[in-house]
Amino acid sequence: MRALVQAVGALLLWLLLFGMGSAPLQAHLLNMTKVQLNLGADGTVVVDLSLDLTRAAEGGAGYYQFSRSATPLTDAALAPLLGRLAMAIDVRLDGAAIPLQVSEVRLPSTLPEAEFLSPVAWPMTEVRLRGSLPANAGGALQLRFDPAFAFEEPIALTLQRPDNGGRMTRWLVAGQLSPLFPLQANAVTVATVSEPAWQTLARYLRFGFLHIVPHGLDHMLFVVGLYLGTRRLRSLLVLVTTFTVAHSLTLILASFGALRVPASVVEPLIALSIAWIGIENLRVDRDRASRSRVLMVFAFGLLHGLGFAAALKELGLPPSNFVGALLSFNVGVELGQLVVIALALLLTFRWRQHESWRRWIVVPGSLVITLLALLWAGQRLIA
Incomplete structure (x- = not known):
């Protein structure tokens, strides 16, 4: 009976990951x-x-x-x-x-x-x-x-x-x-429709969330990779917080025009960062987040922030509430990440401390993440 339960848990995760694998090969695409x-x-x-x-x-x-x-x-x-x-x-x-x-x-x-x-x-x-x-x-x-x-x-x-x-x-x-x-053409400015600030914030909060769930499949894979990389929830919190701080930093800097990196550079590196997380999970069995892994996640978070900024820049931010919309978009992104972690916990929490956790969940899941990310990296380099 126990073996059957383990198999069902592993199957659910595999289905989740294979569903992600059919995603479009371009990153940060919104189905808009x-x-x-x-x-x-x-x-x-x-x-x-x-x-x-x-x-x-x-x-x-x-x-x-x-x-x-x-x-x-x-x-x-x-x-x-x-x-x-x-x-x-x-x-x-x-x-x-x-x-x-x-x-x-x-x-x-x-x-x-x-x-x-x-x-x-x-x-x-x-x-x-x-x-x-x-x-x-x-x-x-x-x-x-x-x-x-x-x-x-x-x-x-x-x-x-x-x-x-x-x-x-x-x-x-x-x-x-x-x-x-x-x-x-000689109009002084583009007239705007009066919109309550809360409506603007709510819209950009929604856009940020949608950029992760369901459209940000590369970011979802990265977060799942972090989840698989440590058994301790406290260590997971450290890694996710580090990732959040890093990508928030570059998102804000890029949105204000202080940082510009071509998408042709950022997108393949984002895919390689996901592959790196998967390879690390396959190579090392960790109970906690080491200093080197925290630094690595911070560096990768800077990359992902540039990806978020590219999606946001493509459509622009409202001049009348630029900062508020930017922060709301970022909060939406964080909420999306939390939903991904919550779903992963829901599917696998009972087996995180089980002796078969690595064999049934971490190894196959990380292998799928690595292969998909390497495929994305190759196609983005060619594109």
């Missing part, structure tokens, strides 16, 4: 919707979207079938979905709606069916919509994304006037109004 609105000098409005249609297609199987269409704009099954998408993007000029129509669609037609069925792979569809402003239009634009359509959040919105006359980037959620964006 990217939207860019460009205003032409002739009054045209062009909206380019990059989005995952899995939920809108009622599942990966349906999305895969859509992706095989050679004529998506006239496809009897896909065209209604695209029509709903166009209706769900509410662009208004001084309160008056600007109708949009889908003009181009680029489906992920080269991806295998497994990518559509995987719960942690995100095939992206590129959609272009067009509209027109009234003649001699002035005033300001405002956007809202209807929650009735299954947009993946956050929604990264960028608005661009002609000839780089003005640009604004914001994170939104479905149902939220964007800031006002003046059409005139």
Whole structure:
């Protein structure tokens, strides 16, 4: 009976880790919707979207079938979905709606069916919509994304006037109004919608959490590696706290522009740091966190902080509450890490002090972590 219980515990951990293994090979990817609105000098409005249609297609199987269409704009099954998408993007000029129509669609037609069925792979569809402003239009634009359509959040919105006359980037959620964006390039500033500070903080807290659970699979593997690396919960707390302090430091410095490292350098090193943790777990059986391991985790935390900063910088922070949003994002990241540790404890706590802990849990789990991380490192170096 005891052997059966041990086997079940080991199987659960293996399933967890193999589920992570099907993650996309690029790090710090959020399964989000990217939207860019460009205003032409002739009054045209062009909206380019990059989005995952899995939920809108009622599942990966349906999305895969859509992706095989050679004529998506006239496809009897896909065209209604695209029509709903166009209706769900509410662009208004001084309160008056600007109708949009889908003009181009680029489906992920080269991806295998497994990518559509995987719960942690995100095939992206590129959609272009067009509209027109009234003649001699002035005033300001405002956007809202209807929650009735299954947009993946956050929604990264960028608005661009002609000839780089003005640009604004914001994170939104479905149902939220964007800031006002003046059409005139000589406007003093981009007008903003009054939003309570707590709503801004709550949004960025959520974004930080989502960046770990479920989208930050490389960071999740790192935290699981720390969990497997010591039996004592006190030592685990020391390691996780060290990691938190380190990545918070570089996240803050990078967000303020004081530290810049190319993603082409950071991403492979992050993957190698995960592999290193797995190899250390395989090589040494520890009951506590040694000084050398604490220093190593601190160094790796600095790397991961740069990765967090890259994800945050891609979309920007609100100027009106820059520091608060930054700190909220970081708190969301920490909450995500705590959830990962809590799940690992829930699955394996009863066996942490058991004599078979290393044989059934640590060795196979660390081996999977190492192999996946080395695979990621190789692919990121090639990319």
